[in-house]
Structures are given as structure tokens and as C-alpha cells.
Amino acid sequence: xxxxxxxxxxxxxxxxxxxxxxxxxxxxxxxxxxxxxxxxxxxxxxxxxxxxxxxxxxxxxxxxxxxxxxxxxxxxxxxxxxxxxxxxxxxxxxxxxxxxxxxxxxxxxxxxxxxxxxxxxxxxxxxxxxxxxxxxxxxxxxxxxxxxxxxxxxxxxxxxxxxxxxxxxxxxxxxxxxxxxxxxxxxxxxxxxxxxxxxxxxxxxxxxxxxxxxxxxxxxxxxxxxxxxxxxxxxxxxxxxxxxxxxxxxx
Amino acid sequence: xxxxxxxxxxxxxxxxxxxxxxxxxxxxxxxxxxxxxxxxxxxxxxxxxxxxxxxxxxxxxxxxxxxxxxxxxxxxxxxxxxxxxxxxxxxxxxxxxxxxxxxxxxxxxxxxxxxxxxxxxxxxxxxxxxxxxxxxxxxxxxxxxxxxxxxxxxxxxxxxxxxxxxxxxxxxxxxxxxxxxxxxxxxxxxxxxxxxxxxxxxxxxxxxxxxxxxxxxxxxxxxxxxxxxxxxxxxxxxxxxxxxxxxxxxxxxxxxxxxxxxxxxxxxxxxxxxxxxxxxxxxxxxxxxxxxxxxxxxxxxxxxxxxxxxxxxxxxxxxxxxxxxxxxxxxxxxxxxxxxxxxxxxxxxxxxxxxxxxxxxxxxxxxxxxxxxxxxxxxxxxxxxxxxxxxxxxxxxxxxxxxxxxxxxxxxxxxxxxxxxxxxxxxxxxxxxxxxxxxxxxxxxxxxxxxxxxxxxxxxxxxxxxxxxxxxxxxxxxxxxxxxxx
Numbered sequence: 001x002x003x004x005x006x007x008x009x010x011x012x013x014x015x016x017x018x019x020x021x022x023x024x025x026x027x028x029x030x031x032x033x034x035x036x037x038x039x040x041x042x043x044x045x046x047x048x049x050x051x052x053x054x055x056x057x058x059x060x061x062x063x064x065x066x067x068x069x070x071x072x073x074x075x076x077x078x079x080x081x082x083x084x085x086x087x088x089x090x091x092x093x094x095x096x097x098x099x100x101x102x103x104x105x106x107x108x109x110x111x112x113x114x115x116x117x118x119x120x121x122x123x124x125x126x127x128x129x130x131x132x133x134x135x136x137x138x139x140x141x142x143x144x145x146x147x148x149x150x151x152x153x154x155x156x157x158x159x160x161x162x163x164x165x166x167x168x169x170x171x172x173x174x175x176x177x178x179x180x181x182x183x184x185x186x187x188x189x190x191x192x193x194x195x196x197x198x199x200x201x202x203x204x205x206x207x208x209x210x211x212x213x214x215x216x217x218x219x220x221x222x223x224x225x226x227x228x229x230x231x232x233x234x235x236x237x238x239x240x241x242x243x244x245x246x247x248x249x250x251x
Numbered sequence: 252x253x254x255x256x257x258x259x260x261x262x263x264x265x266x267x268x269x270x271x272x273x274x275x276x277x278x279x280x281x282x283x284x285x286x287x288x289x290x291x292x293x294x295x296x297x298x299x300x301x302x303x304x305x306x307x308x309x310x311x312x313x314x315x316x317x318x319x320x321x322x323x324x325x326x327x328x329x330x331x332x333x334x335x336x337x338x339x340x341x342x343x344x345x346x347x348x349x350x351x352x353x354x355x356x357x358x359x360x361x362x363x364x365x366x367x368x369x370x371x372x373x374x375x376x377x378x379x380x381x382x383x384x385x386x387x388x389x390x391x392x393x394x395x396x397x398x399x400x401x402x403x404x405x406x407x408x409x410x411x412x413x414x415x416x417x418x419x420x421x422x423x424x425x426x427x428x429x430x431x432x433x434x435x436x437x438x439x440x441x442x443x444x445x446x447x448x449x450x451x452x453x454x455x456x457x458x459x460x461x462x463x464x465x466x467x468x469x470x471x472x473x474x475x476x477x478x479x480x481x482x483x484x485x486x487x488x489x490x491x492x493x494x495x496x497x498x499x500x501x502x503x504x505x506x507x508x509x510x511x512x513x514x515x516x517x518x519x520x521x522x523x524x525x526x527x528x529x530x531x532x533x534x535x536x537x538x539x540x541x542x543x544x545x546x547x548x549x550x551x552x553x554x555x556x557x558x559x560x561x562x563x564x565x566x567x568x569x570x571x572x573x574x575x576x577x578x579x580x581x582x583x584x585x586x587x588x589x590x591x592x593x594x595x596x597x598x599x600x601x602x603x604x605x606x607x608x609x610x611x612x613x614x615x616x617x618x619x620x621x622x623x624x625x626x627x628x629x630x631x632x633x634x635x636x637x638x639x640x641x642x643x644x645x646x647x648x649x650x651x652x653x654x655x656x657x658x659x660x661x662x663x664x665x666x667x668x669x670x671x672x673x674x675x676x677x678x679x680x681x682x683x684x685x686x687x688x689x690x691x692x693x694x695x696x697x698x699x700x701x702x703x704x705x706x707x708x709x710x711x712x713x714x715x716x717x718x719x720x721x722x723x724x725x726x727x728x729x730x731x732x733x734x735x736x737x
Binding site for chain 1: 658662684726
């Protein structure tokens with residue numbers, strides 16, 4: 001089984017701890033994981049902002065970088081959804097516009113091998129108890145693309161519930177968007193911030209020490225707000241909780 | 252009696268035009284700071300949202316109904332020419348007259364001429380999005396004809412010289428106290444005044460509206476409506492409403508004029524089976540719609556003696572020509588997407604600068620009006636692409652897909668703000684296509700991280716409310732290189 005980590009550009013540059021956590025977690029579960037250095041960005045920021053043509057080289061690059069791997073695992077529901085939902089669409093439009101069918105082919109090859117981390121853990125490895133230890137109270141925010149585009153369902157919850165010492169607190173209004181939305185956070189910063197404040201109000205009401213998510217882009221927005229407000233609550237990626245053990249505790 | 256608050260005064264014909272409205276982000280800037288509006292909207296949208304979820308969950312075949320609705324609409328749109336001609340023939344055979352209007356001006360002219368020909372100076376109106384879209388009330392007013400809205404919420408909007416902010420609940424931005432104030436201050440200028448001791452109890456407010464409207468129903472000789480559906484095989488029009496006020500307008504006047512978008516046609520009565528299940532549950536969370544009125548042309552001794560159908564294009568054939576955008580025409584105006592939208596909930600309906608607010612407005616308005624104005628060009632970006640709208644849409648319009656498609660059109664046309672963005676996208680695209688350059692950029696950012704401030708002047712839209720993330724000592728790819736490559 002050849003497994004590649006698609007760490008995503010945000011995690012590479014800003015949240016390497018999440019990428020490191022995925023590597024350690026998968027290795028602990030007996031999976032040998034590779035990091036193809038040719039990977040960069042899935043192209044979601046460009047695509048969602050209206051620059052489909054500028055996204056095309058990144059579709060080709062991403063598909064080529066992961067050629068030959070049985071599984072491509074990424075700790076981002078949003079980037080996984082970009083590949084699964086939008087790569088085929090980009091390929092179809094390229095072909096329809098008479099500019100070749102290489103991207104449709106690239107998408108067809110990559111899409112069925114692409115897994116968001118929790119999907120890979122539950123659906124491929126068949127584990128819910130990953131042997132993690134995290135003696136803290138946690139509330140979980142399901143990011144929209146994982147929730148609605150990928151249909152992750154209760155996979156993250158099952159994983160968290162199996163973590164030793166972890167107490168899961170129900171997040172009110174969990175399925176409401178946090179307001180990040182890529183360039184939306186800047187183009188419509190007032191509404192974005194209002195959505196974020198409401199999400200944090202709900203998160204704080206749980207009394208949890210940690211606001212957990214499976215998408216660091218959303219957590220960059222929420223975590224940035226928490227820090228600005230000097231809140232004791234901290235935003236943390238699910239992978240880092242799952243990587244934490246009694247021998248090597250994260251917090 | 253208290254004086255109207257700042258928010259209750261939308262005077263000087265604010266109704267008449269959306270021209271010159273600010274872009275969505277600027278309108279939303281004010282709306283998110285209006286705590287009354289935020290509270291009204293949060294309460295109302297969450298109430299309807301939760302009720303809809305329960306009503307939909309009751310049906311075991313919801314997914315099938317949704318798919319059927321989508322397919323009926325797609326099939327009809329694919330053969331729209333044929334079904335419209337069939338409809339025209341059936342309506343004419345049943346004693347009605349069909350008019351074709353290419354745009355708002357033509358539709359307004361047709362309706363105005365028809366009303367003038369009756370010699371009447373006033374009309375009663377059934378709640379209708381199409382007539383709002385074309386600004387019919389203002390066109391009639393310019394010709395000296397008074398149009399009275401009879402839907403309770405539309406009445407509140409009209410009396411308050413306000414704009415609708417929701418498709419189904421146009422006065423959703425108003426609370427009971429505000430409505431009491433509007434009735435007390437304005438009803439007397441339009442007809443029967445509100446009682447002196449009017450309270451803000453919903454039953455009392457409804458009774459005041461009932462008495463005020465009753466004299467209009469009994470006096471009116473001309474009724475104007477839209478329609479939710481038109482059945483091509485029989486020429487039957489269908490109006491779905493909750494109050495019965497619509498039925499008053501459809502049955503009491505001598506002349507009935509209906510202005511209907513061409514996408515509202517369905518082939519057969521049997522097709523209604525699907526939509527009369529999905530529409531009430533999606534919009535008002537009712538299992539069955541309270542007042543469903545259907546009429547076919549004219550009937551001797553029963554209802555209006557003259558019936559005119561004005562078929563409205565007003566940009567719809569342009570939407571139909573767009574392979575991605577055309578799914579927008581499936582919309583049955585249920586409002587489920589508004590009630591579930593986190594952006595609508597914070598920004599309110601007025602920020603969308605159109606009679607079609609919320610997610611559906613963000614894709615419909617730029618397609619009907621184009622994206623030349625700053626406002627219309629900003630609408631496709633008024634979404635975090637969270638996908639909640641697509642999830643609840645009873646005809647499965649992939650609103651995020653259309654939003655992104657329209658963003659591409661806006662980005663392609665260049666314009667304010669998009670030239671710099673385009674250059675930035677090109678530059679970042681180049682870096683991202685060259686991993687070595689990306690690694691260099693990441694390392695440079697990490698090396699200078701101690702010098703990064705918490706707030707950046709150029710990034711105020713981000714740093715006004717959030718800290719920038721603290722950059723790591725090195726990017727992930729460096730950790731990998733040091734720790735996992737031999």
C-alpha cells in the first residue's frame with residue numbers, strides 16, 4: 001500500500017505541526033507514508049475566487065505529484081473536496097472549451113484515490129481507536145466542505161470519542177459555517193467576522209479547553225479571533241489530538 | 252405612541268429603485284452592526300429553519316421528490332418553447348388573453364394599458380415576485396393608478412415605504428413592535444386607520460390588517476397577481492399562499508391580470524404533485540399549503556370576467572443560454588436557502604439590493620441584470636460557499652457551483668479591484684507551480700516571523716478582527732527533509 005501525504009499549502013507554510021502529526025499518527029498505525037515534494041496547492045483559492053484557468057496548472061501538478069500512489073491522504077476536508085468535486089468539473093470545462101482532455105484524465109485518476117484523513121482512518125484502515133491520549137475537554141466544529149461536500153458524517157466524532165481522557169462537549173449550532181470561506185474572509189470581512197464571533201460564542205459556551213476542527217484554514221480564522229480576544233480556548237487540528245499519546249502528550 | 256426609529260423610515264420612494272445601491276460588503280458593513288436587525292433575523296430564520304428541517308424529515312421519499320422536481324424543471328426548460336406555445340393555446344382556448352413581454356418596460360406598459368382600459372384607478376395585488384422584479388407598482392403609480400399590496404407582509408413593507416428583505420417573508424426584518432408602529436402611523440393615509448388601542452399582539456395586528464384590507468377587496472375591480480406554476484396542458488395558473496388574501500384578489504375583481512416569468516410553466520397537472528409537496532414544506536414548513544388557488548381562463552358567473560396573462564422574459568432566456576447558470580431557473584421561490592444562509596442571517600435582505608435576496612438572489616440577480624454595476628458584480632462573492640443552500644434546495648440548484656461560475660465572469664470582466672487580484676493570482680499561481688520557489692518563499696516568511704506584527708495595514712480586512720497566525724520556524728517540507736529522507 002503506497003500512501004502519500006497531501007499536506008496542503010496552508011499546513012506546509014503555516015501549520016507544519018498538523019502535517020507532522022499526520023505522519024506520526026499514520027506511522028504509529030503501521031502505515032508508511034511518503035511526502036512527494038512536487039506537491040504545492042490544490043488551487044482552491046484561485047478556483048473559488050473565479051480564476052479557473054489559473055487553477056488548471058495546479059490540477060495537473062497535483063495529479064502528477066501523486067501519480068503511482070494507492071492513497072492520497074490529506075488533513076483538510078476542504079482541499080479533499082476541491083479535488084473530488086471541482087477537479088472533474090475543471091476537466092470537463094477544459095475539454096468543452098476544446099483545450100484538451102488531460103485534466104479530465106488527471107481528475108479521473110486522482111479523485112478515487114483521494115481521502116480526507118478521517119475517511120482514511122475509518123474507511124481504509126478501519127480504526128476508530130487510534131491509541132491517542134488527550135486529557136482535555138474538546139468541542140468539535142465540522143467544517144462545511146467536509147460536512148456537506150464530502151459527507152464526513154460522524155467519523156471525526158467517533159475518532160474523538162475513542163481518545164483516552166478526552167471529554168467531548170457538544171457544540172451548539174455546530175453545522176453553521178464559521179465564516180472563513182477563503183477570500184470571503186477578506187472580501188466580506190464584516191459578515192465573516194460576525195459569523196466567526198457567533199461560532200466562538202457557541203464554542204465558549206461549551207466551556208471546552210480546545211476548539212477542534214479538521215480544516216486548518218477555518219481554524220486560522222477562528223484561532224486568530226480567539227488570540228485577538230485573549231481567550232483561554234485554543235484552536236487545534238484533529239490530527240494533533242489523534243497524534244498525542246501518553247508517552248508523547250501534546251498538551 | 253413613540254416616534255419611528257431611524258430604521259422605520261425609508262421615505263421618499265425608496266421603494267422605487269435599487270439603482271445606486273452600495274456593493275454588498277458595504278451594505279453588510281452597516282447591517283451587521285444593527286443589533287435589532289440581527290436579532291429579528293436570527294430569531295425568524297432559525298425558527299423557520301428548524302421547522303423546515305422537521306417537515307422535510309417526515310417524508311421518507313424527500314430525496315426522490317427533490318430529484319423529480321429537478322428533472323421536471325430541467326425537462327421543461329429544455330423544451331420551453333414548445334410548452335409556452337402549448338400554454339398560450341390552452342389559456343386562449345379557455346377565454347384568456349396572452350401577452351408576451353421581453354423586458355420589464357414592456358410588461359409594465361402592457362399591464363398599465365390593460366388597467367387604463369378598464370377605467371379603474373386602483374388595483375389589488377396578490378403577493379408576486381415577478382411584479383416586484385419589474386417595479387410594476389411604481390410604473391402604475393406614475394400613471395396615476397394605486398396598487399394595494401394585500402399580502403400581510405407586503406402590506407407592512409408598502410405602508411412603511413420600505414423594501415422587502417425576504418422572498419417569502421418580506422417584512423422579516425421587522426418585529427411586532429415595529430409593525431404596530433407602522434400600522435398606527437400610516438394606515439389612515441391609505442384607507443381604514445388602525446384602531447387607537449392597537450397592541451403588538453399578532454392576533455390584533457392581523458385583525459387591523461384584515462379590516463384595512465377588507466374594504467379594498469370589496470371595492471377593487473382589477474386584481475393583479477403572479478403565479479407559482481402554469482400548467483401547459485390545460486392553461487391553468489396556480490397561486491400558493493397562506494392567508495387567503497390572494498384568493499380574494501383572484502376571485503372578487505372583474506379583471507385579473509397575471510404577470511408570470513416564463514420559467515414557471517410545467518407540462519402537466521401531474522407535475523404539480525411533486526411541487527405541492529416540496530414547496531410548502533421548504534418554504535413555510537407546512538405539510539400542505541393552506542390556500543392553493545387554480546384557475547383556467549375565465550368561467551361564466553364565477554370569478555373575473557376578463558383574464559390576461561403577461562409572460563415575462565426580462566433576462567430569463569439569457570440565463571437559459573448559460574449551461575451552468577440555467578439551473579437557477581428551476582427555482583420555485585421557496586426561500587429555504589435564505590433561511591439557512593449564514594450570510595443572509597447577518598447581512599439581511601436589503602444588502603442584496605434586489606427583490607431576490609439571499610443565496611438565490613446572489614445567483615439570480617447578476618444573471619438577470621448582468622454584472623455591470625458594482626453591486627451586481629459583488630453579489631457572487633456574497634457567500635462563504637458553505638453549501639447549506641444547496642443542501643436544502645428542493646430542486647437541487649447547486650448554488651455554490653453557480654456562484655463560482657459567476658465569479659469567473661466577474662473576474663474576467665476585470666473592473667474595480669479585480670485587476671490587482673488577477674495579477675496576484677497569476678503571481679501566486681506561478682509560485683505554486685514551482686515548488687522550489689514556494690519553499691524559498693515559505694522559508695523567507697518563517698525566518699522573518701519575529702518581525703511580523705499582529706495587525707498589518709495592508710491586511711486590515713483580516714487583522715481588524717483576527718490575529719495573523721504565528722508562522723512556524725520552518726515549513727513542513729523542511730521538517731520532512733530533515734527527519735524522513737535519508
